[in-house]
Amino acid sequence: MDWLSDYNPSVKPVFAQTLERWYEHHKRDLPWRHTNDPYRIWLSEIILQQTRVAQGRPYYERFVAAYPTVSDMARADERELLRLWQGLGYYSRARNLHQTARYVTLQLNGKFPETYDELLKMKGIGSYTAAAIASFAFGERVPVVDGNVYRVLARVFGITEDITTTKAKKTFATLAVELIQAADNPATYNQAIMEFGAIQCTPVAPDCLLCPLQQQCQAYLTGRQHLLPVKSKKAPVRERYFTYIVFRQNGKVAMQERIARDIWQNLYEFFLVEDEEPAVPLTRLAFPDPIAALLKKGVQTGVPVDMMQLLSHQRVRAWFYEIELPDNVDTPLPTGLQWYLTAEIDELPKPVLITNYLQRSLG
DNA sequence: AAGGCGGGGAG
DNA sequence: CTCCCAGCCTT
Incomplete structure (x- = not known):
């Protein structure tokens, strides 16, 4: 691993519970946090891929109203579903949504897959979304690794690997698996680390002064918050x-x-x-x-x-x-x-x- | 391993 | 302007 400096290993056992505790006091009231229905959790996760909560939320409300259950979505016309998706971007998400709704309804008798491995087989569900559904809906102890998690882990543990590389993704995934073991509740922990990344450990101007991990954070202790995570340049437009x-x-x-x-x-x-x-x-x-x-x-x-x-x-x-x-x-x-x-x-x-x-x- | 795929909000 | 958002699929 490529560490910025020797990190303090004592943060590992307290990391998960610190975030879980922080979450109880700071979590936002979001509509998909009031359900255990795997269909609705799945729907919210697909909508939120590469999409901010503020942008995705009204779409979630409209989709739930239009298609309260997975079989309602399966029956829908794909053009109508795309029309509902209009303006949200990455339209393959909508096509995959429809395909998976039909598969779950017609092939799985309307019963959503209940494990990470089975969820991963669905069209449009990758490692992040499978972990999200498996933990939120079924309590499976699998860590979500999204943009927030890369940022939080890179900073707290001082990881300077380029997060766009396969090697780095493996580094973060391995660390994430280790960290979730100490969580009281895997679902709460997963929600917590993402919420923490979204409203406390933000990309620009993180709120380090009020951070519960301040004295354990390698980035803060070395003044490198703004340099992490390391992410290589994108292709030109x-x-x-x-x-x-x-x-x-x-x-x-x-x-x-x-x-x-x-x-x-x-x-x-x-x-x-x-x-x-x-x-x-x-x-x-x-x-x-x-x-x-x-x-x-x-x-x-x-x-x-x-x-x-x-x-x-x-x-x-x-x-x-x-x-x-x-x-x-x-x-x-x-x-x-x-x-x-x-x-x-x-x-x-x-x-x-x-x-x-x-x-x-x-x- | 790399490239393609939207649209919008924040600084 | 730049960055990046609860990523995934294809080649």
Whole structure:
């Protein structure tokens, strides 16, 4: 192991109980803390993957209202589920949610897996989520290791390994298994260490002055809180340039589903041409024949709308051209593209970029 | 082992 | 601006 310095091994036996005690006094009142239903715990954990509590909470409330049980979710239409998920990002979570709900309902008689190993086999459930459900719903003594845990352990124990490496993940996982053994209650301890990371041992400006582990924390004792955990640089942001053609006729709009393994898979958008260069004029873009024909029959209304959407690893710049087709002209659409009424568009799952455009364009 | 996948809030 | 959030899947 790569330690910042020799840590005080006496912290290990008191670590878990110190956090459990801290938790009893500082825990937030969150809706998923009032249930032992593995379905609801699972739902909350999927929603909270890479997502802050404040952002995920309203989604959790809406999902529980729409699908009170796993069989309700299994019966749902996937498009409807994606529409509920709209705006939360990482949409594969929603697709996996539906797939696992169906599996549990149809193959497991509606009974959720009850152990870490069995939970791990479900689509969308990895080591973190399996540990969370196994401990919260079934009391299994398995540690959660999420972003909060990496931060808290790196600081308290002065671990300087790069947390993006496999070797470091193993280091933290091993330490986490050791620490949870001393917990009074594995579920409380897991909640406690994450809550502690979220509101006390925060990424920026941790509240070290009021920290119960202050005198045991290697990072604090050496003034290195802001340097831990060590996390190597991410890939640079990719620039992408989209030109959307918004065909309109008789109050309907032509939209299509994104099929490719790419951002926004299974969400809906307008006809799209992507280019390597920004702001390519319509006249210089290559269109398939059916689209070229439509462009010839229609008239451009207004000026192109220019919008930007920031993702974690991409910056999408999009130009929207509105083409109005005459009411009486027959307009066969190419495969995939379909006409939708405004009310129908509202029901479609869409990227925030598209929702923002519709908001601005239709009001 | 590395890359891809959203969107938003905080500093 | 930068960071990162109750991570997981695919290659």
